[in-house]
Amino acid sequence: MSRMRVNGVDLHVEERGTGFPILGIHGTPSSAVMWEGAAATLAHHGRCITYDRRGFLRSGVPATSESVDLGDHVEDARALLELLDATPAIVIGRSTGGLVALEFALAHPSTVRALVLLEPAVFTIDPEVEAWAGGLRRRTADAAAEDPDGAAEAVFRLWLGDAMWESLPGELQAMFARTSPGVRAELDGDGLDLSAHPRRYTDDELAAVTMPALIVAADESPEPLRRVAVRLAERLPDARLAPVEGGHLIDPAGPEVLQFVDEHAAG
Structure with missing residues (x-):
């Protein structure tokens, strides 16, 4: 574990294993804490790098900014891999x-060998899903304005259901609560799924993401999340869809992911 200065921000970074680089990018709200078991498994298949994205848990944000954009996260990932001499990498994003991860692959294709997208939050790809996400985003922003420290809990309850939040052990609820500053920064930012102006992809842009991609969808996730996975698998040139059991917190080291990682780390 280490602290690395990247683009003016101190990031909490963890490395495990050796071999071909594998970068894990956590969701919102979350942290590399949620990837510890998966990272230990992935370390048997390559050099696994995980980190807390800027604004989340153990990583900082610039003192001059209260918002975080999609581009900030992309450039942090690029700079981190360059500092670690870890390109190209297999990039896994949940x-x-x-x-x-998708925007990273589009912006810096030479740094990405292959993509694993675990129910990616690319909600603008489908009009009905975009409308669903827009309504939830507004409700999340209202909840965060009323209770800033409860912003992370609001994401869980509104987007994944009360049962998902209440199923978490108390220590995980406390950990997620500490990521509320990151949630608020993304609500105020641009291009992210929680942003008022999320990223929109044209067909030509998606066609330019030509590296192999595995897109994973869980059978118990909210239907809009599963629909996005299907739509994206149809539009990326070299993508395949892998259905799995369970909910939205898909295992980044599930058997289908490990098979894909081994295939592309070798080739």
Whole structure:
């Protein structure tokens, strides 16, 4: 574990294993804490790098800014991999982390060998899902304005259901609550799924993401999240869809992911 200064921000970074680089990008709200078990498994398949994105838990934000944009997260990932001499990498992103991973692959294709997108939060790809997400975003912003420290809990309850939040052990609820500053920064930012102006992709842009991609969707997730995975798998040139059991917190080291990682780390 280490602290690395990236683009004016101190990021909490963890490395495990050796071999081909594998970068894990967590969702919103979350932290590399939620990837510890998966990272330990992935470390048997390559050099696994995980980190807390700017604004979340153990990573900072610039003192001069209260908002975080999609581009900030993309450039942090790029700079981090360059500092670690870890390009190209297989990039795994879950939820909002999947959106960051997709934008990263589009902006810096030479740094990405392959993509794994675990129900990526690319909600503008489908009009009905975009409308659903827009309504939830407004309710999340209202909840965060009323109770800033409860912003992370509001995301869980509004987007994934009360049962998801209440199923979490108390220590995880406390950890997620500490990521509320990151949630608020993304609500005030641009391009993210929680932003008032989320990123929109044209067909030509998606066609330019030509590296192999595995898109994973869980059978118990909210239907809009599963629909996005299907739509994206149809529009990326070299993507395949992998259905799995369970809910939205898909295992970044599930068997289908490990098979994909081994295939592309070798080739």
